[in-house]
Amino acid sequence: MATRIDRSILLTVGEVARRSGVKVSTVHFYEAQGLIESVRTSGNQRRYARDVLRRIAIVRVGQRVGIPLAAIRAAFDALPKERPIGAADWAALSASWRDEIEARIRLLEKLRDDLSGCIGCGCLSLDDCALRNQGDRVARKGPGPRHLIGGGEGA
Numbered sequence: 001m002a003t004r005i006d007r008s009i010l011l012t013v014g015e016v017a018r019r020s021g022v023k024v025s026t027v028h029f030y031e032a033q034g035l036i037e038s039v040r041t042s043g044n045q046r047r048y049a050r051d052v053l054r055r056i057a058i059v060r061v062g063q064r065v066g067i068p069l070a071a072i073r074a075a076f077d078a079l080p081k082e083r084p085i086g087a088a089d090w091a092a093l094s095a096s097w098r099d100e101i102e103a104r105i106r107l108l109e110k111l112r113d114d115l116s117g118c119i120g121c122g123c124l125s126l127d128d129c130a131l132r133n134q135g136d137r138v139a140r141k142g143p144g145p146r147h148l149i150g151g152g153e154g155a
């Protein structure tokens, strides 16, 4: 990550945990995941710059809306390293996450509608059940009854 750290105001892990509303173990976990970073004192104790509070707030919001930690880390990695994450960064990040959530909602609505067609059916047919033949994948294997002549399910 290699973000420049303002050493004039450094927080202990306990202070970070208390001020961000997470457990100390969570702070350590986020650091191990590359989401935040610390510096070491001469006594080898971790200290955190104040901007980790904003980072942790963003991580918590991201997790709350279902963004994987790897995606959050990638988003952090794409931001400039020489300054803390600002309001404009968060505005852009939250807008991109909203787009992801909307895409997920559309997918879930499609799955819900497809599943509705299965209720009371029981056919589980490769030809007729939208959930078994997602995106008409059987048709892409070629013409004819692919699950009977080969190239269909399991091929």
Ligand code: FES
Residues within 6 Å of the ligand: 117, 118, 121, 122, 123, 124, 125, 128, 129, 130, 131
């Ligand atoms: S089980 Fe018959 S349509 Fe899905």
